[in-house]
Amino acid sequence: MTWSEMQPLLEQACWDTLYMVGWSTLIAVVGGLPLGILLVLTDRGGLLQNTVLNKVIGQIVNVGRSLPFIILMVALMNFTRWMTGTTIGREAAIVPLAIGAIPFFARLVETAVREVDHGLVEAVQSMGGNTWTVVRKVLVPESLPSLISSTTTTVVALIGYSAMAGTVGAGGLGDIAIRYGYQRFETGLMWITVAILAVVISVIQFAGDHAARTLHRRGGRSGRPLLLRPLRGIFSGTVTTEATKTR
Amino acid sequence: MITTTGLTKIYRAHHARDREVTALDGVDLHVREGEVFGVIGQSGAGKSSLIRCVNLLERPTSGTVTVAGQDLTALVGRGPRAGKELRKARSRIGMVFQHFNLLSSRTVQDNVELPLEILGKSGKERARKALELLDLVGLSDKAKSYPAQLSGGQKQRVGIARALAGDPKVLLSDEATSALDPETTRSILQLLRDLNRQLGLTVLLITHEMDVVKSVCDSAALMENGKIVESGTVSELLATPGSELASALFPVSGDASADDRTVIDVTFHGEAATRPVISQLSRTYNIDISIIGAAMDTVAGKQVGRMRIELPGRYEENVVPIGFLREQGLQIDLVGTDPEAQQPVLVKEGAK
Numbered sequence: 001m002t003w004s005e006m007q008p009l010l011e012q013a014c015w016d017t018l019y020m021v022g023w024s025t026l027i028a029v030v031g032g033l034p035l036g037i038l039l040v041l042t043d044r045g046g047l048l049q050n051t052v053l054n055k056v057i058g059q060i061v062n063v064g065r066s067l068p069f070i071i072l073m074v075a076l077m078n079f080t081r082w083m084t085g086t087t088i089g090r091e092a093a094i095v096p097l098a099i100g101a102i103p104f105f106a107r108l109v110e111t112a113v114r115e116v117d118h119g120l121v122e123a124v125q126s127m128g129g130n131t132w133t134v135v136r137k138v139l140v141p142e143s144l145p146s147l148i149s150s151t152t153t154t155v156v157a158l159i160g161y162s163a164m165a166g167t168v169g170a171g172g173l174g175d176i177a178i179r180y181g182y183q184r185f186e187t188g189l190m191w192i193t194v195a196i197l198a199v200v201i202s203v204i205q206f207a208g209d210h211a212a213r214t215l216h217r218r219g220g221r222s223g224r225p226l227l228l229r230p231l232r233g234i235f236s237g238t239v240t241t242e243a244t245k246t247r
Numbered sequence: 248m249i250t251t252t253g254l255t256k257i258y259r260a261h262h263a264r265d266r267e268v269t270a271l272d273g274v275d276l277h278v279r280e281g282e283v284f285g286v287i288g289q290s291g292a293g294k295s296s297l298i299r300c301v302n303l304l305e306r307p308t309s310g311t312v313t314v315a316g317q318d319l320t321a322l323v324g325r326g327p328r329a330g331k332e333l334r335k336a337r338s339r340i341g342m343v344f345q346h347f348n349l350l351s352s353r354t355v356q357d358n359v360e361l362p363l364e365i366l367g368k369s370g371k372e373r374a375r376k377a378l379e380l381l382d383l384v385g386l387s388d389k390a391k392s393y394p395a396q397l398s399g400g401q402k403q404r405v406g407i408a409r410a411l412a413g414d415p416k417v418l419l420s421d422e423a424t425s426a427l428d429p430e431t432t433r434s435i436l437q438l439l440r441d442l443n444r445q446l447g448l449t450v451l452l453i454t455h456e457m458d459v460v461k462s463v464c465d466s467a468a469l470m471e472n473g474k475i476v477e478s479g480t481v482s483e484l485l486a487t488p489g490s491e492l493a494s495a496l497f498p499v500s501g502d503a504s505a506d507d508r509t510v511i512d513v514t515f516h517g518e519a520a521t522r523p524v525i526s527q528l529s530r531t532y533n534i535d536i537s538i539i540g541a542a543m544d545t546v547a548g549k550q551v552g553r554m555r556i557e558l559p560g561r562y563e564e565n566v567v568p569i570g571f572l573r574e575q576g577l578q579i580d581l582v583g584t585d586p587e588a589q590q591p592v593l594v595k596e597g598a599k
Binding site: 047048119120122123124125126127128129130131133137138141142144215 | 302304328329334335336337340342344346348350351352361362364365366409412413419
């Protein structure tokens with residue numbers, strides 16, 4: 001296979017991956033952020049303590065996280081068809097990607113928000129703030145560096161998941177690597193795909209870490225340095241990193 | 248200004264009714280308008296629960312809290328969340344914390360503006376007020392800094408400025424100086440004192456440091472095991488025989504230099520403290536008086552405290568001079584080993 005043959009393939013694959021990962025990250029953040037915060041608020045001793053609700057959300061999140069992505073994708077077929085009108089292609093892949101990422105991100109958010117000093121919550125309450133004020137003025141802004149790290153982790157995980165989206169004809173870099181590189185023994189193309197993935201993940205991780213660190217430094221809580229690990233997760237297939245490691 | 252009656256707080260372990268901790272046990276507290284009131288006690292005595300019950304950050308199990316004539320306990324709704332009325336009442340009570348509790352993501356000015364944001368003030372008004380308050384606490388040059396760039400004392404000044412943003416009449420101070428070094432502690436206490444005088448602010452502070460009470464408080468209460476053991480103005484406490492707080496606030500020590508001496512503790516409080524009674528005593532009866540120890544302080548322009556003096560001769564020989572001192576309105580306690588003395592050993596060392 002010559003470069004001129006590979007180039008359009010790769011170009012298309014890159015866009016497909018970015019498209020799927022971009023949309024599903026957006027949906028995961030929009031869905032996972034409130035869910036994660038709710039997990040903290042409804043927990044025992046939380047501002048909106050509600051053991052039943054907490055258990056229910058926690059259980060949904062656990063199930064969502066423990067299902068292998070490929071099974072989730074198949075299991076969600078009907079829902080995907082209802083949402084997008086089809087079960088194949090990029091749009092169809094976004095649905096399971098987003099749904100898979102929401103609980104993942106929610107857990108990371110939960111961990112990040114839990115780290116916020118309770119004294120700050122108390123301070124805002126003593127000023128007459130309500131729960132919504134606490135969320136808006138304390139929990140989110142104070143955990144922002146961690147939330148950004150969590151988003152980075154989620155994006156990297158989604159890039160991993162998106163490799164499986166090829167099975168529903170959604171394309172993407174992972175799909176190229178499997179179909180051409182593995183099934184047709186186009187080793188060269190496979191390595192190029194791997195290289196592109198490595199670069200993309202490095203750039204995302206670097207940008208995420210940098211943003212988190214800048215915010216962190218501004219806040220200046222020293223003693224919790226963010227480790228720069230741009231290469232992590234590249235060789236582990238679907239990424240299983242924990243946000244706690246970043247913080 | 249702040250009154251609590253029968254305030255009780257019991258913490259129950261989850262799903263275990265038999266494991267209860269009584270943090271507050273029927274606390275009656277009365278803080279007068281415009282005074283600095285210190286509650287002192289060891290950790291675990293219930294001070295923290297007490298101050299949190301005053302603005303209902305902790306919900307008392309029973310009892311009432313009245314601040315500025317408003318019964319706050321009546322504003323508590325049925326649910327666990329604070330209703331609108333209670334939140335409004337809280338915004339009129341400032342609170343400063345041991346660990347400052349400043350938002351690290353906001354600048355100093357934005358931290359001070361936070362309570363004003365909650366009160367729904369406009370941006371312009373917020374900035375004006377915040378800068379004015381920062382000026383008041385001596386930090387106008389730090390408005391754009393982040394809390395992490397400040398020293399502990401500066402952070403607490405920001406905390407105080409923030410607490411004053413809602414123009415409160417009452418300030419609650421939760422161990423505000425406990426995380427600070429002695430010098431910074433003094434400057435923060437001085438600031439609290441100044442604010443108390445300038446703004447007529449009523450301050451309720453809790454602390455475990457006797458020095459804090461000594462340097463700023465008009466009144467004090469001693470807390471042990473969730474109960475107020477002693478309470479009153481500094482001179483009332485001094486007037487109470489055997490008051491633990493008084494002897495901790497004004498510790499005197501020293502023994503008689505010889506057997507045929509009389510050692511007495513003279514407690515100065517109220518009017519008598521302004522007259523030079525010791526030299527009068529010396530001149531009137533022509534006796535030599537040695538001062539063994541003294542702990543005096545000026546509270547609200549008056550000399551208060553204790554002095555341990557030694558008179559020549561045994562107690563029997565000194566009945567008349569001691570009577571003279573009593574006539575002056577001073578409180579006299581006989582110190583010593585004489586088993587026949589009316590009052591037993593009164594040697595009680597200070598807390599430190």
